[in-house]
Amino acid sequence: MFSGQSDKPKGAKQTPSVKAGAERRQRQMISVRQKAHGEVMKHVREDHTSAVGGAPTPANGEPVTAWSFNSSTTPEDVPKELLPEFVRMVIEGQSDEEVYQGVLMIRKLLAVELNPPHDEVTQSGVIPYLVNLMDRFEAPQLQFEAAWALTNVAAGTSKSTNILVESGVVPRFVALLRSEHADCRDQGAWGIGNIAGEGVSCRNVSLQCNALPHLIELLMDPEQPINVVRNATWALSNLVRGKPPPPLEQVSIALPVLCRLIHHTEKEVVVDAGWAISYISDGPKERVQAVIDSGVVPRVVEFLSSSCTPLQTSGIRTVGNIASGDDTQTQVLINCGVLPLFGSLLMHPRREIRKETCWTISNIAAGSPLQIDALIASDIFPVVISNCLVSNELDVRKEAVWAIANITLCGIAPHLRYLLQCNVIPPLCDVLATHEPRILTVALEAILGFLQIGDDEYKSGMTDRNMVAEAIMECGGVDSIERIQSYTDNNVYCLALSILETYFNVEDGAPNGGFETSMEFGDITANQPNAGFDF
Incomplete structure (x- = not known):
């Protein structure tokens, strides 16, 4: 199956700590992209034949044979014990009628809900014969x-799917896309979707057989039945997914038709088209730019306010991918009005959406000061701090830490003061109780950035003490920093030691630049986040 994604560091401003700079990060975690459509990689085509009278009863006590069943028989009523006879009919059948009966019964056995006989069928030797029958355009029902x-x-095990690929089934499925019969076109799209959904190797075979341009041609036809459009869109999404991704020049040809499909009246089509766009945009800035140039971004941003959770999920994936590009690409999102939509997503009941939203915010926070101004003006940081930075879900919390840290690394003094007014210090210090060196490093860098602001204000006479140091002391943060000096990770140790030696006299318990016990940040409160600053 498809593997996860690696991250791509993106350099920004340097910090005085042992770790350099903010990062625009690509998504780090996604082996989640397996079965959540969410993202359905394989579908079994079910047989919805209604049971009328149950299994056939042989007349006059005659035994049940391969001919005791017909197209009206429910799959569960076909005995698996007759599989060898069905296989013989396909391989040795003396007429199309006999071959058809064998194929029909094998298909019904494969459509049962529990334990379909994938291995038995693939080991029976019948697969090459079934593949050859797909060439019978003069017999569309048999085909x-x-x-x-x-x-x-192909909806079964990886072993079964690979046997099909080796038997030459992919070009046959592709050929079906141009059949005169809608059912055959639909089945061709479905088969391609299942093959491509198996993983990168099978996806690449499908692409090499020109499945993508044939699907695009089919989808550009406004007369296609809706079931064909549904399956073709889903198959297309499987052709552009996976790590490593297919080359941009191979999949960018799908963007014009996807630009149309995301406006389709059928929700399932829009969802799968949205996923396809998220896959294409996932990667270097060249992929992001191709998606931007296609004109889909305004519509994708609209997905974030949809009542359909799968649409929101695909939308925030694409938005996050674009935000991991450069500042110009990120600005396209801001110009499309994405920032005010983040507030509700940060409160979304689905963990994945909250995490992706924090990740997106963290990447925008690694942008220009003007882009950070826009983030702050959208009033989302009180929610990031109160809902996500304190979350019990570690992956959400980690992304919230990145969002805060990137403000300290890429922002200017008013931006950091704003976060201090939002009471960021206590929950940020609580993060120090985690045991993951990378996130501890990021949290310590953020704390260091805030301490530098507090020190600058103290030394310039704006305050009579380092207010940030006092806040850290009051919430128990100094104790946490002292504890994590015992970590074996060198970055964590050096940052913790630097903070303690520079800003805290750990022997007599007082921060350097003495302080009183109360804590103030001017007259501005977290309930008035923009007061006093001119963004």
């Missing part, structure tokens, strides 16, 4: 049933 059976084999 369709063979394609359906093979589609359901």
Whole structure:
């Protein structure tokens, strides 16, 4: 199956700590992209034949045979014990009628809900014969049933799917996309989707067989039945997904049709088209730019305010990918009005959406001071701090820490003062109780940035003490920093030691630049986040 994604560091401003700079980060965690459509990689085509009278009863006590069943038989009523006979009919059948009966029954067995016999079918030797039947354009019903059976084999194990690929099924599925019969076109798209959904190797075979341009041609036809459009869009999304991704020049041809599909009236089509765009945008800035140039961004931003959670999820994935590009690309999102939509997403009941939103905010926070101004003006940081930085869900909390840290690394003094007014110090110090060196490093860098602001204000006479040092002392942060000096990670140790030696006299318990016990940051409170600053 598809593997996870690696991160891509993006240099920004240097810090005086042992770790250099903010990062615009690509998504780090996504082996989650397996089965959440969310993202369905394989579908079994079910047989919805209604049971009328149950299994056939042989007349006059005659035994049940392969001919005791027909197209009206429910899959569960077909005995698996007859599989060898069905296979013989396909391989040795003396007429199309006999071959068709064998194919139909094999297909029904593969459509049962529990334990379909994928391995038994692939080991029976029938696969090459079913594949060859897909060439029978003069017999579309036989062709369709063979394609359906093979589609359901492809929905099984990796071993079964790879046997199909080695048997030459992919070009046959592609050829079905141009069939005169809508059912065959639909089955061709479904089969391609299942093959490509198996993983990168099978996806690449499908691309090499020109599945993508044929799907695009099909989807550009406004007369296609809706079931064909649904399956073709889903298959397209599987062709552009996975790590390593297919080359941009190979998949960018899909963007014009995706630009149309995201405006489709059928929600399922829009969702799958949205996922396809998120996959194409996932990577270097060249991929991001291709998506921007296609004109889809305003519509994708609209997904964030949808009542459909899968649409919101695909939308925030794409928005996050764009925000991991350069400042100019990030500005496209801001110009499309994305920032005011983050507030509700940060409160979303789905953890994945909260995490992705914090990740996106962290990447925008690694941008220019003007972009940080826009973030602050959108009034989302009180929610980041009160809902995500204190979250019990570690992955959400980690992304919130990155959002705060990138402000300290890329922002200017008023930006940091604003976060202090939002009471960021206590929850940021609470993060020091985690045991992950990377996130401890990021949290310590953020604390160091705030301490530098407090020190600058003290030394310039704006305050009579380092207010940040006092806040850290009052919430128990100094004790936490002292404890993590015992960590074996060198970055964590050096940062903790630097903070303690520079800003705290740990022997007599008082911060350097003495202080009183109360804590103030001017007259501005977290309930008035923009007062006193001119952004």
